Amino acid sequence: MQKRTLGTSGLEVSAIGLGCMGMSFGYGPAGDRREMTALIRAAVERGVTFFDTAEVYGPFTNEELVGEALAPVRDRVVIATKFGFDIDPDSGAQRGLDSRPERIRRVAEASLKRLRTETIDLFYQHRVDPNVPIEDVAGAVKDLIQAGKVRHFGLSEPGVATIRRAHAVQPVTAVQSEYSLWWRRPEEEVLPVLEELGIGFVPFSPLGKGFLTGAITETTTFAGDDFRNLVPRFSPEARKANQALVDRLGAIAAAKGATPAQIAIAWLLAQKPWIVPIPGTTKRHRLEENLGAATVALTADDLRAIGESLSAIPVQGDRYPERLEQLTNR
Ligand SMILES: NC(=O)c1ccc[n+]([C@@H]2O[C@H](COP(=O)([O-])OP(=O)(O)OC[C@H]3O[C@@H](n4cnc5c(N)ncnc54)[C@H](OP(=O)(O)O)[C@@H]3O)[C@@H](O)[C@H]2O)c1
Numbered sequence: 187m188q189k190r191t192l193g194t195s196g197l198e199v200s201a202i203g204l205g206c207m208g209m210s211f212g213y214g215p216a217g218d219r220r221e222m223t224a225l226i227r228a229a230v231e232r233g234v235t236f237f238d239t240a241e242v243y244g245p246f247t248n249e250e251l252v253g254e255a256l257a258p259v260r261d262r263v264v265i266a267t268k269f270g271f272d273i274d275p276d277s278g279a280q281r282g283l284d285s286r287p288e289r290i291r292r293v294a295e296a297s298l299k300r301l302r303t304e305t306i307d308l309f310y311q312h313r314v315d316p317n318v319p320i321e322d323v324a325g326a327v328k329d330l331i332q333a334g335k336v337r338h339f340g341l342s343e344p345g346v347a348t349i350r351r352a353h354a355v356q357p358v359t360a361v362q363s364e365y366s367l368w369w370r371r372p373e374e375e376v377l378p379v380l381e382e383l384g385i386g387f388v389p390f391s392p393l394g395k396g397f398l399t400g401a402i403t404e405t406t407t408f409a410g411d412d413f414r415n416l417v418p419r420f421s422p423e424a425r426k427a428n429q430a431l432v433d434r435l436g437a438i439a440a441a442k443g444a445t446p447a448q449i450a451i452a453w454l455l456a457q458k459p460w461i462v463p464i465p466g467t468t469k470r471h472r473l474e475e476n477l478g479a480a481t482v483a484l485t486a487d488d489l490r491a492i493g494e495s496l497s498a499i500p501v502q503g504d505r506y507p508e509r510l511e512q513l514t515n516r
Contacts, residue, residue, distance in 0.1 A: 187477065
C-alpha cells in the first residue's frame, strides 16, 4: 500500500485508511467483536496504517475495539479519534456538543485508556462547538501535545474561518469532512484553504454511506437503529431517483475493469496527493475490494468524464437531517 502525508508536520499514513465506526455504531447492530478484531488486523496485514474511530461511536465501544485490535501492532499504526459530543455517561445518549477545555482533557485521558495507548496520534474535534472559542479548543489540544498525550490536531466538518483561527494557535494536521462523488461541497472553499495552509484532508463516507457501491437500492431495508433511516438522501424516493447516479458510476467502473466502490475511492485519491479516504466496512471481501482502489489509475480524461457525467445527474435529498446539517461548516 502506498503512503501519503497529512499536513506539513509529516504524519505519514497508508493512502487508504479504515473507517471503523460501522463496526460498532451507526449502521445497525454492532458486529461480532472477534470478527471485527480479525477484520482490523487483516487491514494491518494488507498495509493499512490509518484507523479512524471516535469517543461517540458506541459510545466508547468502538474505541475499545480499535484499541484491543491494534494493541499488538501499536507502533506500526496511526490511530485517529475524536472528542466534542456531550455524552450522558449513564445512558450513552448524545446531549449536544461539549468542547470545553476541561472536557477535552477528560476525554483524552479516557480515550487513551480505551485505545490502550500512551499517545493519540490524531485528535479531531468532531464538530465545532459554538459555545467554545476555537482558540480555546486549539489551546487545549496544544497543551495535550506538549504533554505528549496527543501527536496531531484535527477538525471535522469545520468552516474555513474556524480552520484559519485554529491553525493560528495550533497547526492543524488534518481536516475530516464528508467528500465523495455525491457530496462535493468541500471543493468550494475548504480544499483551497487546506492547500494554502498545508493541511491534509480525510474524506469520510467516501462511498456515500454505501450507496455509491450499488449495493443499496430503493427496496433495501435498514435495521431499526441504522442512521440511514433518518437521512433524507436515503428515503426510498430519493434512492429511486439517485439510482441513475449509481448506474452511471457502474458503467464507468465496468469500462475500467473496476467496481463502483473502487472508482469512488480512486476518484478521491486522484483529486489531491494529500487526500486520504477512510472507507468503512464490516466485511473482509469488501475491505479487499476497497483497498484495490489504490491500484486503479484514472487518467485526466477519466477524471473529466467521471466528473462531467456524474455532475449532470442532480442528487436528490439532503445528506443529513436538518438538525445535524446545522452542526457542520461552522
Ligand atoms: N467525522 C465524522 O463526522 C464522520 C461521519 C461519518 C463517518 N465518519 C468516519 O468515516 C468512516 C467511513 O464513513 P461511513 O462508514 O459513514 O461511509 P462509507 O465508507 O461511505 O460507507 C460505508 C458503508 O458502505 C458499505 N460498504 C463498504 N464497502 C463496500 C463495498 N465495497 N461494496 C458494497 N458496500 C460497501 C458498508 O457496509 P458493510 O459494512 O456491510 O460492508 C457501510 O454500510 C466511518 O467508519 C467513520 O470512521 C466520520
